[in-house]
Amino acid sequence: MKIEHAYTIVTSPGRNFVTLKIVTDEGTYGIGDATLNGREMAVVAYLDEHVIPALIGRDPQRIEDIWHYLYRGAYWRRGPVTMSAIAAVDMALWDIKAKLAGMPLYQLLGGKSRERVMVYGHATGRDIESCLEEVARHVDEGYKAVRVQAGVPGIASIYGVAKKDGEPYEPADADLPAEHVWSTSKYLNHVPKLFAAVRERFGDDLHVLHDVHHRLTPIEAARLGKAVEPYNLFWLEDCVPAENQEGFGLIRQHTTTPLAVGEVFNSLFDAKALIENQWIDYIRATLTHAGGITHVRRLADLAGLYHVRTGFHGPTDLSPVCMGAAIHFDTWVPNFGIQEYMPHTATTDEVFPHDYRFEDGHFIVGENPGHGVDIDEELAKQYPYKRASLPVNRLEDGTLWHW
Numbered sequence: 001m002k003i004e005h006a007y008t009i010v011t012s013p014g015r016n017f018v019t020l021k022i023v024t025d026e027g028t029y030g031i032g033d034a035t036l037n038g039r040e041m042a043v044v045a046y047l048d049e050h051v052i053p054a055l056i057g058r059d060p061q062r063i064e065d066i067w068h069y070l071y072r073g074a075y076w077r078r079g080p081v082t083m084s085a086i087a088a089v090d091m092a093l094w095d096i097k098a099k100l101a102g103m104p105l106y107q108l109l110g111g112k113s114r115e116r117v118m119v120y121g122h123a124t125g126r127d128i129e130s131c132l133e134e135v136a137r138h139v140d141e142g143y144k145a146v147r148v149q150a151g152v153p154g155i156a157s158i159y160g161v162a163k164k165d166g167e168p169y170e171p172a173d174a175d176l177p178a179e180h181v182w183s184t185s186k187y188l189n190h191v192p193k194l195f196a197a198v199r200e201r202f203g204d205d206l207h208v209l210h211d212v213h214h215r216l217t218p219i220e221a222a223r224l225g226k227a228v229e230p231y232n233l234f235w236l237e238d239c240v241p242a243e244n245q246e247g248f249g250l251i252r253q254h255t256t257t258p259l260a261v262g263e264v265f266n267s268l269f270d271a272k273a274l275i276e277n278q279w280i281d282y283i284r285a286t287l288t289h290a291g292g293i294t295h296v297r298r299l300a301d302l303a304g305l306y307h308v309r310t311g312f313h314g315p316t317d318l319s320p321v322c323m324g325a326a327i328h329f330d331t332w333v334p335n336f337g338i339q340e341y342m343p344h345t346a347t348t349d350e351v352f353p354h355d356y357r358f359e360d361g362h363f364i365v366g367e368n369p370g371h372g373v374d375i376d377e378e379l380a381k382q383y384p385y386k387r388a389s390l391p392v393n394r395l396e397d398g399t400l401w402h403w
């Protein structure tokens with residue numbers, strides 16, 4: 001069997017998505033997600049110019065060999081663009097292999113470790129009161145776990161909070177990066193009040209999470225972790241930028257609040273010290289940005305040795321293709337923790353028909369052969385690419401900060 005042709009599909013049913021389709025000479029095809037928010041066309045160029053020409057004629061069943069061919073064989077390793085491109089190939093090849101086997105992907109990975117996959121949704125509000133209403137809506141919809149982000153008095157726009165209450169949050173909201181202003185002291189004073197209000201209204205059973213989105217230094221993160229200990233968070237996410245992995249060691253010395261990190265990681269090596277030193281509790285690197293199923297499986301196995309569980313990134317800027325493949329992975333992986341879920345728009349769901357479903361705060365994996373997600377290419381053509389950028393952040397004195 002040979003790869004006969006492969007091509008990228010860029011579509012924007014409300015936001016941009018990049019999909020790779022690989023077709024074999026026997027007619028079986030697989031698709032993979034290659035979406036890198038705000039840098040979509042860089043991955044398209046990498047795939048079109050460097051990857052696809054080298055795939056034609058190869059045996060699609062040799063997933064491992066093709067992975068190493070694209071990773072080691074490229075000489076220039078790692079980085080989000082390269083690893084998203086490799087991930088798309090890998091996801092499409094696993095899709096093909098599972099279709100050839102006539103099995104849902106989770107069966108090929110080793111079968112079910114659980115019947116369903118717990119997800120967390122996003123509650124956001126301009127202030128604490130409106131945020132609590134959103135938490136209540138999620139609880140009514142069956143969620144067992146909710147990420148809670150609220151506006152901070154004195155900060156005009158903040159990560160995770162929609163411009164208008166009730167509207168979905170989409171950070172890549174401008175042609176060129178919007179400029180936000182950040183104040184660590186205002187934020188640190190506010191967050192414990194938010195979680196006190198959440199616990200008071202919803203009691204102890206609901207799992208609550210929070211994303212700091214890389215804005216603190218290690219000692220500030222340690223202070224926040226301690227301050228929210230009474231509210232028993234499921235996790236505190238991305239509390240510092242993780243290039244300095246030792247920073248997590250410092251945070252860990254001060255707080256028992258569980259720590260999650262890794263949505264921007266693209267390699268096992270980004271997480272190695274964090275895992276081996278048991279500085280984190282959840283690893284968030286997901287299939288599209290971290291080299292696909294083949295690589296993330298190794299990362300999850302390493303994490304499992306150190307009691308670190310998975311908590312895959314699942315924003316709207318990963319397509320339903322990634323979500324579908326991730327749900328198969330989550331259903332299999334022994335050290336599963338939780339899966340993030342930001343629902344896609346109805347138009348996106350039409351462009352990407354899929355067989356996974358949400359029920360009572362969990363995802364239920366589909367039973368179709370492959371990863372269970374397809375793309376309607378004719379419909380996709382109706383939504384042309386539109387450049388969209390993530391914001392940048394500045395401190396109140398104008399210093400460029402982490403967004």
Ligand SMILES: O=C(O)C(=O)C[C@H](O)[C@H](O)CO
Pocket residue numbers: 037171211213263313314315317340390
């Ligand atoms: O979902 C999350 O936890 C995020 O932090 C979302 C990111 O801001 C988003 O994926 C950036 O593209």
Ligand SMILES: [Mg+2]
Pocket residue numbers: 211213237238263
């Ligand atoms: Mg995040």
